[in-house]
Amino acid sequence: MRAAAPQQSPEWRVNPRPERSVRGADLTTLGIGGEIKNLLRPRCEEELVSMLRGLNPGEGPFCVIGGGSNVLMTDDAFDAPLVLTTAMNGVEVERRGSGTVLVRCGAGVRLADLFAMTLEEGWGGLEFASGIPGTVGGAVMGNAGTLHGETGQAVRSVRMIGAGGAVRDFSGGGIEWGYRSCGLADEFYGVVSEVTFSFRELEKEAVLEKARRSADSRRNQPRGRMTAGCVFRNPPGGSAGRLLELAGCKGLSSGGAAVSEVHANFIENPGGATARDFARLALICRDRVLELFGVRLQFEIRTLGISLGD
Numbered sequence: 001m002r003a004a005a006p007q008q009s010p011e012w013r014v015n016p017r018p019e020r021s022v023r024g025a026d027l028t029t030l031g032i033g034g035e036i037k038n039l040l041r042p043r044c045e046e047e048l049v050s051m052l053r054g055l056n057p058g059e060g061p062f063c064v065i066g067g068g069s070n071v072l073m074t075d076d077a078f079d080a081p082l083v084l085t086t087a088m089n090g091v092e093v094e095r096r097g098s099g100t101v102l103v104r105c106g107a108g109v110r111l112a113d114l115f116a117m118t119l120e121e122g123w124g125g126l127e128f129a130s131g132i133p134g135t136v137g138g139a140v141m142g143n144a145g146t147l148h149g150e151t152g153q154a155v156r157s158v159r160m161i162g163a164g165g166a167v168r169d170f171s172g173g174g175i176e177w178g179y180r181s182c183g184l185a186d187e188f189y190g191v192v193s194e195v196t197f198s199f200r201e202l203e204k205e206a207v208l209e210k211a212r213r214s215a216d217s218r219r220n221q222p223r224g225r226m227t228a229g230c231v232f233r234n235p236p237g238g239s240a241g242r243l244l245e246l247a248g249c250k251g252l253s254s255g256g257a258a259v260s261e262v263h264a265n266f267i268e269n270p271g272g273a274t275a276r277d278f279a280r281l282a283l284i285c286r287d288r289v290l291e292l293f294g295v296r297l298q299f300e301i302r303t304l305g306i307s308l309g310d
């Protein structure tokens with residue numbers, strides 16, 4: 001990895017300290033979230049292993065957050081240890097013969113930075129990723145993608161670290177990639193610490209053109225607003241956004257949260273919204289679609305410390 005952990009005293013390296021009293025709102029793109037009481041911010045795999053080994057079983061299971069761009073976090077204090085991966089951001093490139101490039105990324109590498117790198121270099125495989133915020137770890141866990149492609153198609157391998165610092169490696173081909181899902185969480189409870197992507201060396205212009213086409217098809221999403229991406233998954237063969245729009249959800253509000261006027265599958269925090277406002281509004285929208293179309297939408301957004309009643 002290009003970015004190794006900075007040199008610190010041996011004690012610090014072996015037992016990096018948790019951070020206390022961080023605001024969850026500062027870690028999520030929605031700008032919602034209460035006090036986090038036990039934040040673990042490893043800068044490399046070694047630190048992550050050491051931190052997970054150091055957890056006291058009495059503290060309960062740990063949780064994970066990357067870019068916080070697909071999560072709704074509780075307004076209340078969050079007591080469970082929370083691993084934040086954004087400082088695990090090393091990148092290492094290996095050119096193989098026959099036009100294949102392997103890129104090994106720490107889980108906290110921003111997908112947008114990796115996307116930009118592939119455009120600069122003319123590597124094919126991530127052209128769909130324009131405008132998707134978050135980290136590569138989050139992109140793997142949710143198989144982030146668009147109509148033009150998904151993360152899983154470019155993944156060669158994934159490393160995870162679990163309770164007590166246990167290490168598990170998965171080959172990309174062996175993972176059960178699905179629509180906004182991957183089977184990893186069912187197999188192993190842990191933190192994605194590293195993702196290796198396999199890209200193809202192509203003509204730069206061809207890669208750019210494909211990326212432009214993909215970006216063009218996403219112009220109907222709200223920009224510059226505090227959201228957590230799509231609230232609901234598309235039902236089989238349909239569009240959640242379309243159903244929500246037909247059900248009259250655009251512009252609905254609850255407390256400080258409001259359904260986007262631009263895209264009905266986005267709920268915005270114009271400032272001052274709480275997780276409860278968001279949850280209440282999301283459930284109103286879901287009920288409207290159920291009543292009108294008989295379709296029970298499933299949540300795409302993930303939660304930390306709050307239930308959406310599913």
Ligand SMILES: Cc1cc2nc3c(=O)[nH]c(=O)nc-3n(C[C@H](O)[C@H](O)[C@H](O)COP(=O)(O)OP(=O)(O)OC[C@H]3O[C@@H](n4cnc5c(N)ncnc54)[C@H](O)[C@@H]3O)c2cc1C
Pocket residue numbers: 029063064065066067068069070071085107131132133134135136137138139140141142143144145146180190191192193221222227228229230302303
């Ligand atoms: C404006 C906007 C547009 C978006 N457009 C798209 C889109 O087109 N397509 C799309 O798929 N998504 C989209 N999203 C949603 C979001 O960006 C993606 O789901 C993204 O991949 C989430 O990554 P993250 O690092 O922010 O994950 P987080 O939001 O931090 O976490 C999401 C889930 O993954 C888990 N997780 C995160 N990192 C790890 C890790 N290292 N190990 C284990 N578990 C982990 C968390 O526990 C949580 O359950 C959009 C979001 C916004 C705000």
